[in-house]
Amino acid sequence: MKIIAINGSPRKNWNTDTLLKNVLDGASSVGAETEMVYLYDLKFCGCKSCMACKLKKEPRPNRCVLRDDLTPVLDHVHEADAVVLGSPIYFSEVTGELRSFIERFLFQYLNYDDFSKPLSQPKKTAMVYTMNCPEAWFPEVGYNDLFKRYEDILKLYFGNCETLYSSETLQVKDYSRYHIAGVDGDARQKRHETVFPHDCKKAFELGIKLAAQ
Numbered sequence: 070m071k072i073i074a075i076n077g078s079p080r081k082n083w084n085t086d087t088l089l090k091n092v093l094d095g096a097s098s099v100g101a102e103t104e105m106v107y108l109y110d111l112k113f114c115g116c117k118s119c120m121a122c123k124l125k126k127e128p129r130p131n132r133c134v135l136r137d138d139l140t141p142v143l144d145h146v147h148e149a150d151a152v153v154l155g156s157p158i159y160f161s162e163v164t165g166e167l168r169s170f171i172e173r174f175l176f177q178y179l180n181y182d183d184f185s186k187p188l189s190q191p192k193k194t195a196m197v198y199t200m201n202c203p204e205a206w207f208p209e210v211g212y213n214d215l216f217k218r219y220e221d222i223l224k225l226y227f228g229n230c231e232t233l234y235s236s237e238t239l240q241v242k243d244y245s246r247y248h249i250a251g252v253d254g255d256a257r258q259k260r261h262e263t264v265f266p267h268d269c270k271k272a273f274e275l276g277i278k279l280a281a282q
């Protein structure tokens with residue numbers, strides 16, 4: 070059983086990375102082979118709409134033909150049994166790097182002959198988000214809709230999708246050094262020590278679930 074985490078955060082050892090590591094630790098605790106991919110370490114672009122993956126060829130190409138640092142990653146994810154996509158929320162979306170990954174990842178499987186039948190194989194999938202925003206604001210700022218949108222597309226392509234998020238994360242180690250007056254740094258630090266470990270535990274359990282055959 071192979072599970073890959075695609076890390077769409079630029080910050081190693083911070084919130085998104087920590088949650089994804091917990092997912093992979095959970096999966097490896099039940100025997101899964103794991104891999105973490107740091108998108109910000111790679112040189113790649115989003116889909117260039119070259120349409121080569123849609124050419125009338127036999128067998129159907131249904132794989133991205135662009136050659137860059139994402140090529141081996143897409144191969145690994147294609148072969149993996151499970152994939153977890155992680156990202157901080159940037160301006161109410163996943164990061165640009167994760168969006169570019171998703172374009173390349175999904176477009177190769179998109180079936181214009183029948184949109185309801187993508188050319189992908191079933192796979193366990195999950196989305197992991199971290200953000201400043203309190204959970205109580207989600208309906209107002211549209212995050213429930215965002216989560217549902219990614220869930221729906223991953224379910225269509227792979228048959229399932231789990232969602233995990235951690236809200237009101239610690240953004241900096243020492244709030245007193247920054248212009249962040251709108252956020253209570255002490256409360257964030259406390260939440261980081263009390264709530265974030267629970268989110269990490271949920272991530273570990275998610276990893277176990279994804280690794281289950």
Ligand SMILES: Cc1cc2nc3c(=O)[nH]c(=O)nc-3n(C[C@H](O)[C@H](O)[C@H](O)COP(=O)(O)O)c2cc1C
Nearest residue numbers: 078083084085157158159160161199200201202238
């Ligand atoms: C460019 C940028 C845009 C952000 N936009 C949002 C946002 O729209 N909503 C939100 O809740 N947090 C936003 N944040 C905060 C991050 O989502 C939050 O700090 C996240 O946990 C960081 O993840 P990391 O620790 O893995 O880097 C933004 C941060 C940055 C740097």
